[in-house]
Each structure stands twice: as structure tokens, then as C-alpha cells.
Amino acid sequence: MEFQIAVAKVNKYATSESGDTLEVVERPNGGLSVVLADGQTSGRGAKAVSQMVVRKVIGLLAEGVRDGAAARAASDALFTDKQGKVICTLNIASLDLLSGTIVLTRNNPAPLFVCRGEQIDQLDAESIPLGTSRDVRPIITEFPIEPGLTIVIYTDGLTHAGERRGQPMNVGEAIRSVLEDQDPHPQSLADSLLAHAVSLDENRPADDISVLALKFTARVGDNVRRMTVRLPLDGITQP
Amino acid sequence: MEFQIAVAKVNKYATSESGDTLEVVERPNGGLSVVLADGQTSGRGAKAVSQMVVRKVIGLLAEGVRDGAAARAASDALFTDKQGKVICTLNIASLDLLSGTIVLTRNNPAPLFVCRGEQIDQLDAESIPLGTSRDVRPIITEFPIEPGLTIVIYTDGLTHAGERRGQPMNVGEAIRSVLEDQDPHPQSLADSLLAHAVSLDENRPADDISVLALKFTARVGDNVRRMTVRLPLDGITQP
Numbered sequence: 001m002e003f004q005i006a007v008a009k010v011n012k013y014a015t016s017e018s019g020d021t022l023e024v025v026e027r028p029n030g031g032l033s034v035v036l037a038d039g040q041t042s043g044r045g046a047k048a049v050s051q052m053v054v055r056k057v058i059g060l061l062a063e064g065v066r067d068g069a070a071a072r073a074a075s076d077a078l079f080t081d082k083q084g085k086v087i088c089t090l091n092i093a094s095l096d097l098l099s100g101t102i103v104l105t106r107n108n109p110a111p112l113f114v115c116r117g118e119q120i121d122q123l124d125a126e127s128i129p130l131g132t133s134r135d136v137r138p139i140i141t142e143f144p145i146e147p148g149l150t151i152v153i154y155t156d157g158l159t160h161a162g163e164r165r166g167q168p169m170n171v172g173e174a175i176r177s178v179l180e181d182q183d184p185h186p187q188s189l190a191d192s193l194l195a196h197a198v199s200l201d202e203n204r205p206a207d208d209i210s211v212l213a214l215k216f217t218a219r220v221g222d223n224v225r226r227m228t229v230r231l232p233l234d235g236i237t238q239p
Numbered sequence: 240m241e242f243q244i245a246v247a248k249v250n251k252y253a254t255s256e257s258g259d260t261l262e263v264v265e266r267p268n269g270g271l272s273v274v275l276a277d278g279q280t281s282g283r284g285a286k287a288v289s290q291m292v293v294r295k296v297i298g299l300l301a302e303g304v305r306d307g308a309a310a311r312a313a314s315d316a317l318f319t320d321k322q323g324k325v326i327c328t329l330n331i332a333s334l335d336l337l338s339g340t341i342v343l344t345r346n347n348p349a350p351l352f353v354c355r356g357e358q359i360d361q362l363d364a365e366s367i368p369l370g371t372s373r374d375v376r377p378i379i380t381e382f383p384i385e386p387g388l389t390i391v392i393y394t395d396g397l398t399h400a401g402e403r404r405g406q407p408m409n410v411g412e413a414i415r416s417v418l419e420d421q422d423p424h425p426q427s428l429a430d431s432l433l434a435h436a437v438s439l440d441e442n443r444p445a446d447d448i449s450v451l452a453l454k455f456t457a458r459v460g461d462n463v464r465r466m467t468v469r470l471p472l473d474g475i476t477q478p
Binding site: 024048145205216219226229230231 | 240241243244245246247249250252256257260261262263264265267269271287290294298301334336361384425426429430433439441455461462463464465466467468469470471472473
């Protein structure tokens, strides 16, 4: 089998910094975790909050702390620091090679989607962001990995897209229309969802938007691990 | 301008875990750092060492510590822990958006390559791994970013490829032959170098090999940040 991760991310229109932070970390017992946080408001303050939360979570995961405990610790740290005045959403998606499962941890009112073939399930149990109170509990879902499994996670900028014009995005429908194509790469899926949202916002995103797509496929190709990152550099003066 | 990062990574033949660890982290003042470490020997012990070093370095970078200081701190921590009995190479490549420069930090006898058009420079000043003694100094090189700049960094598995058969790899020549193609994507460059090394080792790599290629290009396309990760899963039982 092969595991693919794809991310597509834009800033709110006319802001130079995204309040969303996403990082990938190796798990000490094998596997990877992807950690995505969205700090309240936008710009530099939000970035500092989401970076602090992601930093805390990946530091704990790297020590072997379980995902749920890491999310609770980050929430307590944020609550202690900001006294409940600043909140932050968190999603962790972990491939755990010890158990052969994927573990989804969610402190985010935005749902996530789990797709197997034509079946698309929306996981939308009530979930609150970090930092809102003491003892914030994450919603944790764990299931065995299998070829064809696709998972879509996003920050609320995606669901808010189009609201300004009274045409909010139907994320489930958008996922279905992409998955009807022949076995799309998760980067195509993430890119399509993001492009759809940006077009609903008339190319001026009303919020930072991050889309994360994870996919397990039957093995094709070599045994090389690969990673590609693309970072547009606006505002850098060319010599 | 646009910044692209590409990584290609294989394990030593018949080992399930690579002693090389690579992670990407956002810098608190803007930009990214890529951190690559190669722990002595191979397998689980080497992995624990390289993970510890990368963890230490990215934790410090995330706090705003400068790259050279982070490398020295990781070396001191490794020396204190292992009393000089275990060493680890380290490379840090940082895009610093505050200064508009790229900062290359090296504690690795293996050289690195900086390419501008047809000019390919090998940076091979003597450099020793972390953990060898107290007061290990990194070699630091910093220069302004510009379109067309390509940087290639690797662990010593690449330079050792083919030695078993008395046909060691000439990395500089291999880079030149790929760059003669029309403006290759850094993933093509990293993949080609890795494939060349693996073929010299008769498809049974004698060591873990990691190749990192960084490239600045004149801007083409949208303002979306993207990341793709591909992880082959051997030994996972399919249901």
C-alpha cells in the first residue's frame, strides 16, 4: 500500500500571513502525523496562536504522547495563556504503523469527510475548539487503513466560502464530484476544493483556507519516499 | 518568485527504518527551514539519534533561535547524551523571508551543491558531524535568493553508492547532466540522483540515502501553497 498526503493553502485576501498552520511530523513508533490548526481571527496574531498549538502538539507526539492527550495539553496551555479569550481549532490525522490504523483527532466545529469508493461519510459530531475552557475533549475516530480510503480535512475558511454572496459551499457535493473522476490524486482533490471555494469568494478569500487530503492506494511504483513543497513568494524583491 | 522543495529518500536494503530524518518547519519570522540528519550506523538506533537531533533543532528554530546556535545546541545535547560515542550529520537549509536570503548550515563531511544556470559550485569546506566533541562548529553559508538558484543537499549514502563495486558516484557530474534538461523540477533532480545511486548499488542501497533539492523560480501560477507527501507502506497487511 501507499500513503499520500496533499495540502493546498491560501491566505485571506490581502493578508500576508495565514492564521492556519500545518505541519507533518514522524511518529517515534512509526508512521506520520499531520497537524492542522486555525487560530482565531487572521493575520499575525492568529498565526502566533496556531503555531504555538501546532508546536505543542508535534513536540508531544514526537515524545510518543497519544494524539488525544496532546490535543488536551495544547488546549490547557492555550487556556492558561489566554484565559479563554483566544481559541484555536485543531485537527490531527495520524497514520499509526504500530496498529495499522488511521487516527483522526478533531477539535473543530467543521466536519471532516471519510470516503471509501462511492460512500462519502461526513463526521460531524459536535466538537469545540481548543482554549475555550478547562477540560476540552477532542473527538477521536480510529479505523484500519485500506486501499481506496480517502480523508478530507479543512479549516472553516472552506465552509465559509461564498457566504458573503449567500452561496455557501457544499463541501460534500464538491468532494463527490471530484471523486467521480477516475481515482484522482489527493493533490487534485485538495486543489479542486480550494479552487471551488476561492471562486465562490470571487477570488478574494474571506478567510484563510487550508485543505488536507489523505489517501491510501494499492501500491504502484517504487519504494522511494517523496515530498514536494511549493511556496509562492510574494513581496520578495527580485535582485 | 516561487520556492520549491523536493525530497527523495530510500532505506538501506533490507532495513525497515531509515537512519535519516528530514522535517520541514515554518520559521516564526517568516520562511521555512528544512532539517536533515543522518544518525551513525543504520536501523532503529540511528533513527532514534537522527530524530532526537532534528527534534532539538526544529524546536529551537521554532522559538526563533538562529540556525547555527540550534546546530551547536543539538551537538552539545548529543555529546552529553552519548559522550562522543555516537555522531550524527546535520544540514539545515532555511529560507529567511526577513532577510530575503537562504542560509545553509552544514555539519556533514558530504559537500553540497549550489547551482546558478550552468555554474555548479561544490561547497566542501571541511565540516564535522554533531556529537564528536564539545564546541562543534557548523559551516554556515548565506546568500540572497534569486530565480534559477538550485541547491542540492544529501546524506552520505549518495556519495557511498557504487563504492562496493569500485564505481563511486560523481554527484557533481550527475547534477550537471540533469540540469542540462530544460529547467527540471527539483523533484526530477532529486529522483534522478537517487535513482542513479540506487542503480550503482545494484538496486540494493548499501546505506540510507536522502536527497534534498531546493529551487527558486520566477513565479508561474497561482498563490496557493502546496505540499505532497508519498509514503510507501511495506509490510502493512492489507485487509
